[in-house]
Amino acid sequence: MYDFALLMEWLEFAVRWLHVITAIAWIGSSFYFIALDLGLHRDRDLDTGADGEEWQVHGGGFYHIQKYLVAPKNMPDGLVWFKWESYSTWLSGFALLALVYYLGGEMFLIDPAVLDIAVWQGVAISVASLAFGWVVYNQLCKTFVNANQTVLMVALFAVLVGMALFYTNVFSGRAALLHLGAFTATIMSANVFFIIIPNQKIVVADLIAGKAPDPMFGKIAKQRSTHNNYLTLPVIFLMLSNHYPLAFASEYNWLIASLIFLMGVTIRHYFNTVHARKGNPTWTWAVTVILFIIVAWLSSAPLYDWEEEEAKAWTPMAERYAAAETFDEVHDVVIGRCSMCHAAEPVWNGLLWPPKGVMLETPQQIALQAEAIYVQSGVTHAMPPANLSGISDEERALIRAWFRSVDG
Incomplete structure (x- = not known):
């Protein structure tokens, strides 16, 4: 059976992709029409009674555009x-x-x-x-x-x-x-x-x-x-x-x-x-x-108090992940492979804060991020980036088994 977590991950990806596509279409048309309206030549006495016009060239063709301040005399066909x-x-x-x-x-x-x-x-x-x-x-x-x-x-x-x-x-x-x-x-x-x-x-x-x-x-x-x-x-x-x-x-x-x-x-x-x-x-x-x-x-004056972020309460699901039989082993893997970056004070050279604000230093933090760890490091090889910390296939399998033992 395909994991519910993976289904949700793909659903989120699909909706995010759709959102970006539609946003591009909306923003693109909005910016174009604003630029068009501002650039119209309104100092010309047009026979059509239009408020202004502009000539543009794109894709090998010429476009003659006119804007009516209220509306043309007759309703045009195929109005978009x-x-x-x-x-x-x-x-x-x-x-x-x-x-x-x-x-x-x-x-x-x-x-x-x-x-x-x-x-x-x-x-x-x-x-x-x-x-x-x-x-x-x-x-x-x-x-x-x-x-x-x-x-x-x-x-x-x-x-x-x-x-x-x-x-x-x-x-x-x-x-x-x-x-x-x-x-x-x-x-x-x-x-x-x-x-x-x-x-x-x-x-x-x-x-x-x-x-x-x-x-x-x-x-x-x-x-x-x-x-x-x-x-x-x-x-x-x-x-x-x-x-x-x-x-x-x-x-x-x-x-x-x-x-x-x-x-x-x-x-x-x-x-x-x-x-x-x-x-x-x-x-x-x-x-x-x-x-x-x-x-x-x-953004850094003063630097954010990451320890305050750790005050997040346990959730029932996080408690279940922490209580799983293999959690101690997974905890050791995450501490050894992930916490050098995902810490309040990262020790990885060049990092001043945990990526995306995610900290993985305590059992509580690891349990709260169970699904993200499963998707990013268990199912896929997205984390660690370029596998810089050398996580093994056996360790990834351990993460998958741990998550699935609770999630079903």
């Missing part, structure tokens, strides 16, 4: 809607969140040293926070729709900083930054689902009915699309952060996440300005570098 890229990205991302952080809540979601709550409570907080984010953001946009948009962006940044503080005081560091990314991505996808696409459908319906569409619908959709443009890069950083303990396992992880949002603004400001042919603001790169240096400094 860009929406499923967004929906698929969010749905696959939520599925991945459930697979990794909800089903693996004892290991990845909850840290008793931060807040000692049950997994189901953490899951409930997670889901409620995502909905809360959209409600608050949407209300802010409605309030400031006709105001200075810079004021709205500052208000949004304050909300994001507040959520960063909230998540880092509820979840593990890894889950906190990931959730801040999911929080932001939910806002972005909800913008498409609840605002941008419905507004465009209203315009299309008015056009079919022979009525002049209200330009306000286009204005609101443009506002939300602009927000998505500036939020994209921070979301990508936060989604990748779970691979880098220096980002999530720091005393100042909430501040690191907050500064990343500012870096997203400076980077996108540069490209948006260039695409709009309004100059070459290279100062934004200097600001970005300075912010990144501050982030790097915050």
Whole structure:
């Protein structure tokens, strides 16, 4: 019988792959249309009544693109809607969140040293926070729709900083930054689902009915699309952060996440300005570098107290792995082959912290990481990297037998 752990590993891999594919499609089309809109030549009196046009060349062909401020006089055939890229990205991302952080809540979601709550409570907080984010953001946009948009962006940044503080005081560091990314991505996808696409459908319906569409619908959709443009890069950083303990396992992880949002603004400001042919603001790169240096400094000042991470409570499953007949032998293998890197103070040359924040120095830590040890070192040869510590086939077989004796 194929191991349940391996089935879950492949399911997670498949969903993660799907998430990356759909995210590429969504981000790619979003960035393209933002650049296209900013680069349109609007100083030409077009016979079609379009707001602007641009000529582009790609793949050996020339493209003549025109944008209508509201809509063309007649409904075109074969109208393409860009929406499923967004929906698929969010749905696959939520599925991945459930697979990794909800089903693996004892290991990845909850840290008793931060807040000692049950997994189901953490899951409930997670889901409620995502909905809360959209409600608050949407209300802010409605309030400031006709105001200075810079004021709205500052208000949004304050909300994001507040959520960063909230998540880092509820979840593990890894889950906190990931959730801040999911929080932001939910806002972005909800913008498409609840605002941008419905507004465009209203315009299309008015056009079919022979009525002049209200330009306000286009204005609101443009506002939300602009927000998505500036939020994209921070979301990508936060989604990748779970691979880098220096980002999530720091005393100042909430501040690191907050500064990343500012870096997203400076980077996108540069490209948006260039695409709009309004100059070459290279100062934004200097600001970005300075912010990144501050982030790097915050990640190790002071260095994270890994001993505090060890305060995680035993789980019923971990106790079963620790009570298995061959656990003492597996413990010796892990200590001899893995703990030189996976330690609070790694002795392997060049390592200043345990890879991915995983420590394997005590029976408790080893039992808590049973499934990861089984997949990474028992079934596959992913760990140790390049087998630098010389783990033998017999030792890998011992790990497999130990895990299967408990997991069945």
